[in-house]
Amino acid sequence: MAKTKAEKLVRCGVVGVGYLGRHHARIYSALKSCELVGVFDLDTQLSLETSQNYGCRSFSSLRELGEACDAVSVVVPTDRHCEVALELFEANCHLLIEKPLCVSLEEAERILSAANASGRIVQVGHIEHFNPVMEFLEAAVEMPRFITADRLAPFNVRGTEVGVVLDLMIHDLGVILQLVKSPVEKVESAGVSVLSPSEDIANARITFANGCVANINTSRVSLKKVREIRVFQPNTYLSLDFMNQKGHLLRKVGLNLEKEEIPIEKGEPLQLELTSFVDCVARYEEPKVSAALGKTALELAIRVTEQIRAQQEVFGT
Numbered sequence: 001m002a003k004t005k006a007e008k009l010v011r012c013g014v015v016g017v018g019y020l021g022r023h024h025a026r027i028y029s030a031l032k033s034c035e036l037v038g039v040f041d042l043d044t045q046l047s048l049e050t051s052q053n054y055g056c057r058s059f060s061s062l063r064e065l066g067e068a069c070d071a072v073s074v075v076v077p078t079d080r081h082c083e084v085a086l087e088l089f090e091a092n093c094h095l096l097i098e099k100p101l102c103v104s105l106e107e108a109e110r111i112l113s114a115a116n117a118s119g120r121i122v123q124v125g126h127i128e129h130f131n132p133v134m135e136f137l138e139a140a141v142e143m144p145r146f147i148t149a150d151r152l153a154p155f156n157v158r159g160t161e162v163g164v165v166l167d168l169m170i171h172d173l174g175v176i177l178q179l180v181k182s183p184v185e186k187v188e189s190a191g192v193s194v195l196s197p198s199e200d201i202a203n204a205r206i207t208f209a210n211g212c213v214a215n216i217n218t219s220r221v222s223l224k225k226v227r228e229i230r231v232f233q234p235n236t237y238l239s240l241d242f243m244n245q246k247g248h249l250l251r252k253v254g255l256n257l258e259k260e261e262i263p264i265e266k267g268e269p270l271q272l273e274l275t276s277f278v279d280c281v282a283r284y285e286e287p288k289v290s291a292a293l294g295k296t297a298l299e300l301a302i303r304v305t306e307q308i309r310a311q312q313e314v315f316g317t
Contacts, residue, residue, distance in 0.1 A: 024075055025053075036055070123273075131245065132245055140249070151217070164218050169218040187205070204304045228241050276288060
């Protein structure tokens with residue numbers, strides 16, 4: 001059946017077609033709810049190759065891409081998120097900005113203000129919120145008392161324009177904030193620089209007003225990949241693996257603990273995330289991970305980072 005005017009496809013584009021940006025282009029090109037109009041990258045050869053791979057146009061400027069699109073994924077280095085977003089707002093684009101939202105709270109305020117002034121939707125790319133594991137957690141977690149999260153990865157130069165807290169830990173900060181739903185009362189952090197000028201290993205212990213405590217370990221100089229979370233609450237212990245999309249829970253039954261494997265229907269988180277973004281644009285609805293939520297996670301990540309930097313100055317590292 002042909003699309004009516006009311007059902008017209010959302011015109012999408014991608015700014016920045018490095019490793020992750022190419023996946024954005026791949027998924028947009030396959031979604032039935034949108035049309036991949038084009039891509040833009042300062043590396044013109046990379047932009048051209050991506051456009052040829054996915055049957056779209058390689059634009060010669062950011063403004064030109066923005067004026068041709070309804071919605072754009074911003075997949076450039078974090079320190080350029082703000083300037084790119086502001087220019088695209090001027091072209092009246094809805095945006096999916098990869099996490100973290102930006103590098104400072106001042107930039108976050110500029111993005112939120114510009115989005116509000118232009119009436120544009122902003123979704124922040126906290127991809128784990130669209131992982132099927134998170135769907136289960138949101139349904140099962142009712143009264144978390146203690147949470148541990150481990151996110152480890154081998155070293156990759158990509159992303160090192162920021163420290164590991166803004167690069168990787170912010171995923172778990174966003175997830176935990178969503179699950180606990182309580183103000184942060186205390187943060188204790190530690191970190192070490194290994195292969196980059198910023199922290200490459202970090203730990204944060206966060207105490208919430210409702211008494212829940214979260215302990216988060218993050219490394220981007222690990223020999224293996226790990227993305228796991230464990231949640232302890234009265235009568236239940238949950239252990240889940242974001243990467244492999246599986247897990248189990250232990251439930252108190254009388255004086256015994258019974259183990260249950262968790263039935264998780266696997267899916268590609270990025271595909272689920274972009275599908276949700278396109279649907280929000282089409283319906284003009286608030287996204288699951290709004291700019292406000294992205295700012296809250298950023299604020300906590302900056303608090304952790306500042307503690308680590310202060311310690312490094314004390315120890316001269």
